[in-house]
Each structure stands twice: as C-alpha cells, then as structure tokens.
Amino acid sequence: MSVSGLCEVCQRPAVDHTCDRCGNLVCDRHFDARREICSECVTQIEGGDPADPTGTGDDMPDGVDIYRF
Ligand SMILES: [Zn+2]
C-alpha cells in the first residue's frame, strides 16, 4: 500500500506491483503475477508487445516454454 507513482508501461496512476526483475512500478494490467515481473520483462523473456499483455502468452499452454530451449 506504500507503492506510489505511475505505471512504467501505460502511465496509469494506479500502480499495485513492483517488477521483481527490473524494479519497474506497474499496474495490475502490466504485471505478471505468476512470474512477479512486469509485462516489459515478459516481453524480453518471451517476445511480444509490451502494450498488449493479453497477447504475451496468457493464451498459450504452459508447456510452450519447454520448446524454447
Ligand atoms: Zn500499466
């Protein structure tokens, strides 16, 4: 509840999370609760559009990561 500032991705004044990877303050839309990282880091890890978190993998099966290695 002490977090204050703007979302680093969309600039909304309603940040609820801090990225565990880069430290960005981000809103709920731009935070991956499963990994505890922001959507920009998800993009860097998985590829995709940081402005479209719904397209970064939520529709993908969990096993898809296996085939990247
Ligand atoms: Zn945001």
Ligand SMILES: [Zn+2]
């Ligand atoms: Zn991040």
